[in-house]
Amino acid sequence: MERKRDEDLDKDLWLRRQALQIAIQLPESELDAIKVLDYSRELATKFLRGLPSAAVDRAGQAQPIAQSASL
Numbered sequence: 001m002e003r004k005r006d007e008d009l010d011k012d013l014w015l016r017r018q019a020l021q022i023a024i025q026l027p028e029s030e031l032d033a034i035k036v037l038d039y040s041r042e043l044a045t046k047f048l049r050g051l052p053s054a055a056v057d058r059a060g061q062a063q064p065i066a067q068s069a070s071l
Contacts, residue, residue, distance in 0.1 A: 022040070026033040
């Protein structure tokens with residue numbers, strides 16, 4: 001159980017690092033930055049819908065196939 005928490009923490013830290021790398025490249029204008037992130041979410045959602053190993057719920061969150069049956 002402790003190992004699972006460590007793996008979850010490692011994954012969370014890795015995802016936060018990726019988010020930081022994206023945030024550094026955002027425009028200075030808050031409105032423009034939010035538009036860029038909205039466009040990115042749209043692109044990611046369309047990409048994930050094309051993958052057989054993932055599904056996207058109504059909020060645009062990727063879900064494993066096992067959880068997608070409830071969509």
